[in-house]
Amino acid sequence: MKSLFVIDSVKELKFPWDTTSFLASASQALGAIYFCHPKDLFWDKNNVWAHALNAKINPKKGMTLNKKKQTLSLNQFQIVWMRKDPPIDANYIQTCQLFALAPPSTLVLNNPQTLMLKNEKLFALEFQKWIPQTIVSRDKNELHSFLQKQSKVVIKPLDNRGSIGVRLISKKEFASKSKWLDVTNNESAYIMAQEYLPEAITQGDKRIVLIDGKPIGAFLRPATPETLKGRGLSYVSDLPTELTLKEKQLCRDLAPQLKKLGLFFVGIDVIAEKLIEINITSPAGIPELNHLYGKSFEKEIFDLLYRKFLRGKK
Numbered sequence: 001m002k003s004l005f006v007i008d009s010v011k012e013l014k015f016p017w018d019t020t021s022f023l024a025s026a027s028q029a030l031g032a033i034y035f036c037h038p039k040d041l042f043w044d045k046n047n048v049w050a051h052a053l054n055a056k057i058n059p060k061k062g063m064t065l066n067k068k069k070q071t072l073s074l075n076q077f078q079i080v081w082m083r084k085d086p087p088i089d090a091n092y093i094q095t096c097q098l099f100a101l102a103p104p105s106t107l108v109l110n111n112p113q114t115l116m117l118k119n120e121k122l123f124a125l126e127f128q129k130w131i132p133q134t135i136v137s138r139d140k141n142e143l144h145s146f147l148q149k150q151s152k153v154v155i156k157p158l159d160n161r162g163s164i165g166v167r168l169i170s171k172k173e174f175a176s177k178s179k180w181l182d183v184t185n186n187e188s189a190y191i192m193a194q195e196y197l198p199e200a201i202t203q204g205d206k207r208i209v210l211i212d213g214k215p216i217g218a219f220l221r222p223a224t225p226e227t228l229k230g231r232g233l234s235y236v237s238d239l240p241t242e243l244t245l246k247e248k249q250l251c252r253d254l255a256p257q258l259k260k261l262g263l264f265f266v267g268i269d270v271i272a273e274k275l276i277e278i279n280i281t282s283p284a285g286i287p288e289l290n291h292l293y294g295k296s297f298e299k300e301i302f303d304l305l306y307r308k309f310l311r312g313k314k
Helices: 019-028 090-099 112-117 120-126 140-150 179-183 245-260 286-293 297-310
Strands: 002-006 032-036 041-044 047-058 062-065 070-073 079-082 107-109 134-137 152-157 167-170 191-195 205-211 214-221 265-271 274-279
Touching: 002 019, 002 047, 019 032, 019 047, 019 079, 019 286, 019 297, 041 090, 079 090, 079 297, 090 112, 120 134, 120 274, 134 140, 140 152, 140 179, 140 191, 205 245, 205 286, 205 297, 214 245, 214 286, 214 297, 245 265, 286 297
Parallel strands: 002 032, 002 079, 079 107
Antiparallel strands: 032 047, 041 047, 047 062, 047 070, 134 191, 152 167, 152 191, 205 214, 205 265, 265 274
């Protein structure tokens, strides 16, 4: 069995703290693994092709790459993992459009049609009863009115990842409506504003990893003051945790839609039992779960993947 991982950069894989490296290691137990960048994909002669590098991987130590690229069509792979990080820009969408041309015999995860359709932050709005009070707008008047009612809000761009661009703001800080022109790029870019949940600081957020609609594990990410200042990912050591009864119900409510949309590997972010984001592009969390619970969750993922989709494929 051949597997292809489409990523930003092999050199930037962080061993041993990269979910992609653990997925690749588990995939390697079933056959050959290959890596490529989205720019290595192309369509020709009625096929999607990839200039890909064969690899041998040890998630705790690193990777050995074959220096010579091979040109392989997607129909030579049984599974393709789309593991490129946001931003979700035109290049990302076009890569997914190429993936959508893959033959039925090739399983692309997550479903490229859904990756084109669903924004990770906007997707959460479809589950209205689970989200904090929220507005999405680029109009300074709408956003300013929301802030006046909330006193404090968290604002975030729609197309980035993690806490990049996330800010906690107050009425005092944004006393003038003109302040909104900066964060919306003169009202040309939508942003999401949500009510401030104090638990974001006192407890942090909870990452719940779902496979085929079912939670397999979770961990807490306690916040530092940098987290809500948009200076990138800023967490102290992750902590083990369990799902509350409400969080279990949240997962049950999400499951039918996730499965329907072909979202096999998903990470949801929860604060104070409220749904903040549904990570579908390149979810992380496997190394953290392994470290906290002494298990190999990537093997559980591939056991299910093999039983459901890959049995009988070579």
